[in-house]
Amino acid sequence: MTGFDSFAMVDWSSGNDTGPRPRKDAIWACVVRKGEAEEPMYLRNRGIAELWLRNLIETEIAASRRLFLGFDFPFGYPKGFARALTGSDDPLKLWDWFERRTEDSPKANNRFDLAGEINRCFGGKGPFWFNGLQRDIEGLPKNKSDYQNPFPERRAVELMPEAKGSFSCWQMGGAGAVGGQVMMGLPVLARLRRAFTGQISVWPFEALDTPVAFVEIWPSLTLGSAPDGRIKDAWQVEQVALSVARMQVEELAQHLNVNAAEEGWILGVSQSKPNIAPPPLRNDCFALPAGVNWTPVDDALALLRERLTVVATPERVALSQAAGRILTEDVLANRSNPPQPNTAVDGYGFAGAAQEGAQVMPLYPGRAAAGMPFDGTVPDGHAVRVLTGAALPDGVDTVILEEDVTVQDNHIAFHGPLKQGANTRRAGEDVAEGDLVLPAGRRLTPADLALLSATGIAEIHVRKTLRVAVLSTGDELVEPGETAGPGQIFDANRPMLLSLIDRMGFQPVDLGRVPDDRAELRDRLNSASGQADVILTSGGASAGDEDHVSALLREAGAMQEWRIALKPGRPLALGLWNGTPVFGLPGNPVAAMVCTLIFARPALGLMAGEGWQEPRAFDLPAAFEKRKKPGRREYLRARVRDGRAEVFASEGSGRISGLSWAEGLVEIEDGARHIKPGDMVRFIPYGSFGL
Structure with missing residues (x-):
């Protein structure tokens, strides 16, 4: 592939004509030639946009300039959809299929009716959802309450960490929906290909050896807010066109070198397979070595540390908003402290x-x-x-x-x-101008804010707060304040876990509780993967008939059950749901809290960007006696009195009162041990976990 001479980016819309005055949520385009961006074009409807695109292509071909033309909607659907409609895996035949069936005018189109027609071919409950019209459409649900999708929810590229925040092409309307854009955009591209037969190639489905290349790019995945006074869509198409135009030929070729022949790909998203979310979803991320049945605690921690990566995205914030946030880069002093003697x-x-x-x-x-x-x-x-x-x-x-x-x-x-x-x-006796003030990965404390302010720092680069969703499962659970029937218990895990997440410095997302209903749990997990970076579930993580968390993760091809050699809390389900890591915790509150502290806390810190945090422990004389067999590690609820570690009277994992009584955990190593009063034991205070 040789280089391109001109570059253009188009931000598409599935809505109606937006009027003569430039506005947001419309169609915008920008052209870059010889490194200079033209004024972004406001295109009030798709008819005007299609005519503008025809003229642009004709102009560039006539001038013998190779044109790189980017669009912000998917060029393909998840695997299997093209064949189901056309009998072929060729996505370009699907383009033609849509082009023959869409009806479009400046003030109306048939996208919702067409989505309902497609759904009726598959039972009328999916794959498309969201009816944006006032009238009912047979087969097209207004929400996902009775939704069933016979195809994957997302394309492989949308499961990659760099594509975090992308939306499913099945959603036809509402905030962030791209389903309507795809359905009303592909027919236009199909007509352009037919009008310029042999002159246009589509990435990544065809070799880019023609005068014009159509390429899928999503500006919102890489660009933040627009400068004050500028319409975001107009600014984004300008910035994307400039960014691609400034790439060296070799760099652009490297970005274009992907293999995604059916579903398509998003330019700029790496096709490498990081451990956290390999496409397609497999067990690789959390898989144990062959032959391993019981995993020692240290081995489980080492595997998590090795295989997880940072998922929290960076942003720039004012110092006043930075408390508890994690630095993405080293901070150097802008001014000495003191600034003068x-x-x-x-x-x-x-x-x-x-x-x-x-x-x-x-x-x-x-x-x-x-x-x-x-x-x-x-x-x-x-x-x-x-x-x-x-x-x-x-x-x-x-x-x-x-x-x-x-x-x-x-x-x-x-x-x-x-x-x-x-x-x-002396001037600078505390900190001199240019000195390292704080390192990347540090979670900012109130004292840090004082230091940053004193050295002239007003804004800093931090990571967005890691969003951790918490979900309780089980028919037996009821909310505090409700009437508990026979065999029912109050949900103790969710308030505990939400508070733990908040105290640790992450953003808790309360997903409520779901009964032992696999379809409802699937919907809740789908919702969670769009709202959170990590999901914690309690209950349903073992291998019984009602352990639906494990079953769903296993169906998705991304589930591992680690039988960890510890007490309490041996089973720990680990998996990926739509690319989002899931920690399936035991349903027992004592085991759920211990597993959260020992395994989830350091893993969450790593994904949040603060690195792997080992809890600080202290050797103290025991105020108890205990005999322990070899083979697993034990954590006892404990507190310190008169310089000695006391443990809760009962080791029963159902004794929630012991969690409240305790101030930390006594960790007893994997081997056999006979502890007598006065022997040294390892005490980990709750404060070491950020509580």
Whole structure:
């Protein structure tokens, strides 16, 4: 593939004509030639946009310029859909299929009716959803309450970490929907291909050896907010066109070198397979080595540390909004602290050391105070009044405390000796301009904010707060305040886990609870994968008839059950749902909390960008006796009294009161142990986990 001469980016819309005045949520396009961007074009409806595209293609071909033309909607659907409608896996035949069936005018189109017609071919409950019209459409649900999708929910590219935030092409309307864009965009592209037969190639389905290339790009995956005063869509098409135009031929070729012949791909999303979310979904991320049945705690932690990656995305925020956030890069001081030499006390300043014995100096008029520097130079042999924090006046390098001074007749008297520089602070003695203030990966504390502010930092690059969804499962659960029937219990896990997430510095997302209903759980997990970066479930994570979390993850081809050699909480289900990591915790509250602290806490910190955090532990004498067999690690609920570690009277995993009674955990190693009072044990306070 040779290079391109001109570049254009189009932001598409499935809506009606937006009127003559440029506005957001419309069709926008921008062309770049010779590295210079033209003014973004506002195209009020698809008919005008199609005519504009025809003219652009004709102009570039006539001028013998190779045109790179980007669009912001998917060029293909998830695997199997093209064959179901056309009898072929060729996505370009699907383009023609849509082109023959769409009806479009500036004020109306048939996209919702066509979606309903397609759904009726598959039972009338999917794959498309959301009816944006006032009338009912047979087969097209308004929401996902009775939704069933016979095809994958997302394309492989949309499961990649870089595509976090992309939307499913099955959603026909509502916030972020691209389903309507696809259905109303592909017919236009199909007509353009037919009008310029042999002149247009479509990436990644065809070799790019023609004068014009159609390429899928989603600006919103890489660009943030537009500058003040600019329409976001207009700014994004300009920035994307410029970015692609500035790529070297080799760099662009590398981005275009992907293999996605049926579903298509998003330019800029790497096709490498990181451990956190390999497409297609497989067990690779959490799979244990062959032959492993019981996983030691240390091995499980090492596997999580090795295979998980950062998923929280970066952003720039004001210092006032940065508490608890995690730095994405090192921060260097913009200003020294102190910025200039200053006085550490209230007193009197002069130059040089004071010899032993009585000293008398004339008092120079004026004073220096914090924020009100002395104007002038203090003559040699004179003193001047200075207050704490004041910049040292010219001619002053030493300060005597006012308590050690007698003032009379415009003179001061005191007893020496006093060494030169006493009671002063040097410029930059705390932090010098250009010094490393804080390293990348640090979670910012209130003290950090003081340091950053003092060194002139107003805005910083941090990671967005990791969103952690919490979901309880089980028919037996009821909410506190409801009436618990026979065999039912109050949901203790969800309030505990939501509070743990919040105290650890992550953003909790409450998904409520679902009964033992696989379809409802599937819908809730689908919702969670769009709202959160990580999902924590409790219950249903083992291998029984009602363990639906494990069953659904297994159906998705992305589930591993780690039988961890620990007490309490041996089974830990790990998997991916729509590319989002899932931690399936035991239903028992004691086991759920222990597994969250020991496994989920360091894993969440790594995904949040603060690195793998080992909990700090202390060796203390035991105030108890215990015999333990070899083979698994044990965690006992414990607290410290009189310098010794006490453990809860019962080790029963159903005793929730022990969690409240405790202040941390005593960790007993994997081997056999007979602990007697006074023996040293390892105590991990709850505070080590950020609680």
